[in-house]
Amino acid sequence: MSGHTAAARFGLLVIAMFLVVSLAAPWLASFDPLLQEIGDRLQPPSLHHWLGTDGLGRDVLSRLIYGTRLTLGLAAFVAALMVPIGLTLGILSGHFGGWIDWVLSGLTNIVMAFPQLILALAFVGALGPGLPNVALALVLTGWPAYARLARAETQLLRRTDYIAAAQMLGIVGPRLLFGHVLPACVPALRVRLALDLAGIILAAAALGFLGLGVRPPTPEWGTMVAEGGKVVFDQWWIAAAPGTAVLLASLAFNCLADGLRDRE
């Protein structure tokens, strides 16, 4: 039991650290992440460049720090779209039942059976690389989990006394659904969201690694791994550093989910 709480604490601590780093990036980074000093290219870690420099002589640590903004920003953006969409559809489906439920949960099951990464690849491949298309693909494949969760929770609640009491007080329509049903979905939702954020960070890095994320020279962890991968046999630190950052960020959210799951 104590192990789980420790995991959740570790997760929260690391997430807080990444948040601070992303907000304070201009003060923490000692170099411009885009500044190229070709004379200083492929330098090993030193006191001047803590994590060395990449193939274009850019400071790896500074790029890593600025990359935090992009990764966390994308994860937050995807969550901010995917969760409300899923919850709304799920609550409507669970509350009204009938043909609405039939259509909505059919759609949920279908999208849920789709392979997320492959579909994201196809989206970006067809519509063009870039962050908006990456986010769109992740939102479109990510919402069903929340719809399913909210639907189950709503169906359970439909027969409870406290919803009946609220209805007797004249609370109906959106206020009933979003004021009284929605809060009940929150505990289960937190675990799912923490898991999904870990997944989004990995998927975004994978797309960046494949060259389908942000356009260069914007610092992004997955793209940095790909750039470092070209010289990994000689200058391994260039790929090692951003990969470790991805691992840490994803691990933090997975640990948080692990801790939250066992508290229930």
Add this chain to the structure above:
Amino acid sequence: MRGLVSLVLTLVVLVVVTFLLLKLSPIDPALARVGDHASRSAYLQMRQELALDASWPLQLSRYFGRLFHGDLGVSLSSGQPVADDLRRVWPATAELATLAMAVSTILGLALATIAVRRVGRLSDGLIRLISLVGNSVPIFWLGLIALLVFYARLQWVGGPGRLDDAYEYTIAMPTGVVLFDAWRSGMPGALVSALSHLVLPVLMLTAYAIGNVTRLSRTTLLKEMTQEYVTLARAKGAGELRVLLHHVLPNAAALILTALALTYASLLEGAVLVETVFARPGLGRYLTTALFGGDLPAILGATLLIGACFIVLNGLTDLLVRLVDPRAR
């Protein structure tokens, strides 16, 4: 029956999604086919040939019709029908995913069994650590680091590619399954080379899958272990191993099988990344190469194939469970 209907429906939606992507893409399929320097009349003729000016519903129905005949269009980069390309590359991916699945099943079930037999802080903690880290590590990066350590520095295994150069261009590859083709070539060195190039990719995919296999099997086994029939079996004097293998496993088989099938489906996705890192020819590398070339027919063809495998594997688990577990019939 219900399961079958939703399976078919899901496949239909997958086709519609790829069709929409085709239509919404800024890439002009006719221009891509004839090239930038083609004359206007050649371009218009290609548009006519591809029926790009017909109404969308008509185009969609034609799209379905072509798919039924196994026609996925012509790849822009290879100039070959996409269906032929896919037929050539998929065995390599199936080989990789199947080997990884076998390794993660054996290791995962062994780990889960050990953890169940010794319930305690240490084994629990270890399993949790494996599944947490396994689910968090970017597999493409792990592949790079593994190449650096075990290939470049220690030289224990083969590097990128599926064979050493000496064999890559000398042995015939009729099936595309590299272990089989290397064995058929009759050169012992080829088989050794194929194996040494396979070790790291298989291990990377195993890292991707083993966390899920272990965690789900452990949960299932633990739940069964608290059932009364286990107490009864023990009271009758059955040893722990006998209880586990003869009493618990048959009851847990259906759920474990479901977990394995879902994991196998996700390995197809993982294979895309692993093949790219290790430069192994296969479905995933075909897809990523197509992505760079803006080769839309190839992108959507590969998406359809991987997506369909994924959906069918997902859908078949229900059927599988009913075969294995009489209670579900």
